[in-house]
Amino acid sequence: MTKKAEVAKFRGIKAEIRILGLDDGKFVPRSRSMVDIIGVVFRGGHWLEGVLRTEVQVDGLDATEKITDMVVKSSHYDQLRVLMLNGITFGGFNVVNIKELNKATRLSVIALTKEKPDLTNIKAALTKLPNWELRWRAIEDAGPILSVITKADAEPIGVQIAGILEDDAKKIVKMTCTHGSIPEPVRVAHIIAQAVSRSKTSL
């Protein structure tokens, strides 16, 4: 199987491993305008080393490609080991195919997800959009949702993974929850994306 060969094995995870946390900014639902995607290069759960930015279309089909482009063209690319996404849908229903993202970037992908997404509702919404089968395939390709207990007193986090072993992904998620119950690279990407995104109501 080719799949096995793509799975990175981490021999001991360094506390300062470079992770790119990703989240989208504010947008007007169904507007077909562009939405900011912010990538934050983090050293483990500790400090910020860089920030990347791209744009994808609300409800578009370009998220996987645009994120791949942003990552591989970045000066940080050679040092990065993991992409950590806040969900697999950005800008509404622009679904990231994490399997393809893993293949195209050759980096391990961890997507934080709700533990029990409402797939019936999601499918109903998708079928109203063009190329809905492509979007649905990306959701199926994301695979099973693993549950990670990050802190004794916090709700478990759901994660979907590509190109990384379950145990390694769980260790990285736990290790990076430095200041809260979600991993630091995604927590910070979220704050920055919300603050810097501008409302854009047309293309």
Add this chain to the structure above:
Amino acid sequence: MTKKAEVAKFRGIKAEIRILGLDDGKFVPRSRSMVDIIGVVFRGGHWLEGVLRTEVQVDGLDATEKITDMVVKSSHYDQLRVLMLNGITFGGFNVVNIKELNKATRLSVIALTKEKPDLTNIKAALTKLPNWELRWRAIEDAGPILSVITKADAEPIGVQIAGILEDDAKKIVKMTCTHGSIPEPVRVAHIIAQAVSRSKTSL
């Protein structure tokens, strides 16, 4: 003297004191377009808690007012204690009057500066701009440049201050140099501002 009453005294500086680090983004010199100002709410030299954004005009006169507005309208305002600026000029020669910024926000201001700015050249450039006396007054109001040794092996940092005692300012600058030779709130504000600013060549 009223000045003395405005100087905050810190009875022991908490490692998690809330500081807003500020820097400007990329811009086209002399374009008269708008440039992003990014404010980063940091807990001491440790972690990011929030991000603010505003815009000022390249070579304009609105930096002091726009930054004041951004700060006092923010949900973080009540918790903030210190504003830490990357220099006193943003977007070219839009000079921040740190004395006025201190009065208007009631927060201590620390501006990182070159140790020996070339005031002759700066004045020559300013006199080509409208209201140059106002800009020059802001530069004079920033007061003497204090030298802070942050790390044994690093160049000293110059700082100008308003509404804070010299010793407190020096302690805060040293304490926040967590990941490098400049204070973390400004280091991170700089990275974010550079990454998220867009070229805008006209108003």
